[in-house]
Amino acid sequence: MKEYTITTIKTNNPSILKFETNQFLVTNKNYEFKNIDEAKDSPLARQLFYLPFIKTVYISGNFIGLERFDIVEWDDVKDEVAQQLVEYLNAGEPIVIEREDSKLSPVTVYAEVTPNPATMKFVANKRIVPATFEFKNIDEAATSDLAKQLFHFPFVKEVFFDENYVSIRKYDVAEWNDITMELREFIRNFLAEGKEVVSAETLSQESLQVANSEVASKNLDDTSQEIIDILEEYVKPAVASDGGNILFQSYEKESKTVNVILQGACSGCPSSTFTLKNGIENMLKNMMGDKINEVVAVNG
Secondary structure, X not given: OOOOOEEEEEOOOOOEEEEEEOOOOOOOOOXXXXXXXXXXXXXXXXXXXOOOOEXXXXXXXXXXXXXXXXXXXXXXXXXXXXXXXXXXXXXXXXXXXXXXXXXXXXXXXXXXXXXXXXXXXXXXXXXXXXXXEEEOOOOHHHHOHHHHHHOOOOOEEEEEEEOOEEEEEEOOOOOXXXXXXXXXXXXXXXXXXXXXXXXXXXXXXXXHHHXXXXXXXXXXXXXXXXXHHHHHHHHHHHHHHOOEEEEEEEEEOOOOEEEEEEXXXXXXXXXXXXXXXXHHHHHHHHHHHHHOXXXXXXXX
């Protein structure tokens, strides 16, 4: 059996330290224990609570997160704690007694790179939302438990949902090689537990907005409607495969300018300008002739 090794990793919260292992500890879900009574199903967590400075124990995927009381500093005790964890794990002691949950459904999630190096696409084998949703920060994520929980990861900058995938844009403080597995397992566990990705109320509002949008599009001029049809048929499937989305904003007849909004992996992508000019703009010019002069992304 492969021996456990542990690496300590600092977090944005100085009270919390991650002890990352080279093997998975749990598979079904994430665990949080605030005291020894809550840890009845985790012999490892119970053992840790015998240390007088341990306030909270988190066990997830391939790491153990520990929150300390202020009576000590991590620099003074982290090596001792890491050694105790290594000895405990290599002795084959139980970590968490994971109970079978009849509500769990088989879900697979795989990570897929996108043209935007700051964005990774996590694709599920099931439909997770009926429409696109974009969240730039945790305040915007009030209607989505999954997005809200993803923003608790200090390296998550933006979250975007489409039918069967989640696109995550990260801050530069983390590398994908270090965080992809953790995010993939977190998303998979969330979906497997059958939790609501976006609130039912928001989905109802979205359906109403789509209906209103369809009515509004019928009142657009012929050129704008033709642009929308081309974007829907030829452009959207391509950008969706890259973890993004494109929305028609407006058409300026005098300047012959098409304004669009880029979402997900397309937003802020270094290659988005090239894609707009050499891909979408050229396509519209070829298909619509002198009606099109330029395509501009109004959000960058």
